[in-house]
Amino acid sequence: MLKLWTIIIINLAFTSFAYAQDETPKMTSVAKGEPAPFGGTIFNATAMATLIAQTENARQECKLREAFIEDREKSKCDLAVGNANAALTGIQQRHDSIMAIKDEEINRLNKIALSKPNAYNHWWFAGGTVVGIVTSVVIFYAAVETAR
Numbered sequence: 001m002l003k004l005w006t007i008i009i010i011n012l013a014f015t016s017f018a019y020a021q022d023e024t025p026k027m028t029s030v031a032k033g034e035p036a037p038f039g040g041t042i043f044n045a046t047a048m049a050t051l052i053a054q055t056e057n058a059r060q061e062c063k064l065r066e067a068f069i070e071d072r073e074k075s076k077c078d079l080a081v082g083n084a085n086a087a088l089t090g091i092q093q094r095h096d097s098i099m100a101i102k103d104e105e106i107n108r109l110n111k112i113a114l115s116k117p118n119a120y121n122h123w124w125f126a127g128g129t130v131v132g133i134v135t136s137v138v139i140f141y142a143a144v145e146t147a148r
Contacts, residue, residue, distance in 0.1 A: 029041055029042075
């Protein structure tokens with residue numbers, strides 16, 4: 001621990017400092033006819049550097065904002081597409097499961113139907129005929145009784 005504090009104190013004691021230029025940005029207006037080839041505004045090097053730096057900063061900030069918004073919207077779109085694909089996959093699996101169950105039930109009922117063939121058609125015909133005759137007799141009897 002003592003070694004760490006010694007290194008920190010030595011670094012702080014023997015650190016060299018760098019100073020920036022003390023010159024502030026200046027602008028001067030020049031009128032036509034003064035010792036400049038044209039009318040306009042003259043900037044010193046510091047003012048020009050500040051102006052260029054601010055312009056570049058603004059451009060970079062705009063590019064970063066644009067990239068951030070683009071990435072954010074792309075992420076939102078990717079999330080929405082991923083959610084839709086997940087929902088579609090779930091629905092497709094559910095549909096496939098229901099279809100498999102339906103097919104199994106159809107096969108099971110087909111096996112039952114084929115194992116017990118419908119050989120009772122003559123009994124259905126006979127039963128229908130008997131019920132028809134009995135119904136006709138009952139109606140005739142009811143009509144005769146109501147006529148008396």
